[in-house]
Amino acid sequence: MCFYLITYRQYNCGHQLPFRRHYLDCNRTVCKISVRHKREVHDCANECDQVMLADQHLVMERCLTDCDPCRGITTPTVVEGLNGSHSTDESSDSGDSEGESEGDD
Ligand SMILES: [Zn+2]
Ligand SMILES: [Zn+2]
Ligand SMILES: [Zn+2]
Numbered sequence: 650m651c652f653y654l655i656t657y658r659q660y661n662c663g664h665q666l667p668f669r670r671h672y673l674d675c676n677r678t679v680c681k682i683s684v685r686h687k688r689e690v691h692d693c694a695n696e697c698d699q700v701m702l703a704d705q706h707l708v709m710e711r712c713l714t715d716c717d718p719c720r721g722i723t724t725p726t727v728v729e730g731l732n733g734s735h736s737t738d739e740s741s742d743s744g745d746s747e748g749e750s751e752g753d754d
Contacts, residue, residue: 651675651682652702656709660716665708 651674657665678687680698691697717723 650680650698650700650702653704655704655706657706658710658712658716659708660712660714660719662715662719664716664719666716668710 651672654671654673655667656669656671658668659665674683674685676685677683677698678685679696680686681693682698682701686697693699714720
């Protein structure tokens with residue numbers, strides 16, 4: 650089954666902050682979500698996995714410093730666009746709908 654692997658950084662203060670999100674494709678033909686999902690006619694509902702696995706969380710790195718909030722630094726969401734490298738396409742998810750604020754004059 651396909652899933653997202655979310656890697657964390659563990660900081661000296663003990664906090665774990667999300668660092669990156671990887672999309673892992675199981676590459677199976679019997680997975681509806683996979684890019685390898687078979688194209689020929691088949692009983693998909695019965696033969697194939699229909700859903701993604703829940704997000705997997707993994708601590709990949711350890712920092713010898715405290716995390717930013719503990720150091721009094723506030724940064725606006727760190728996760729996205731770290732090195733500008735766009736791996737795979739991010740289809741679906743992350744509904745960024747702007748304009749939620751209601752301006753009452
Ligand atoms: Zn899969
Ligand atoms: Zn299928
Ligand atoms: Zn901290």
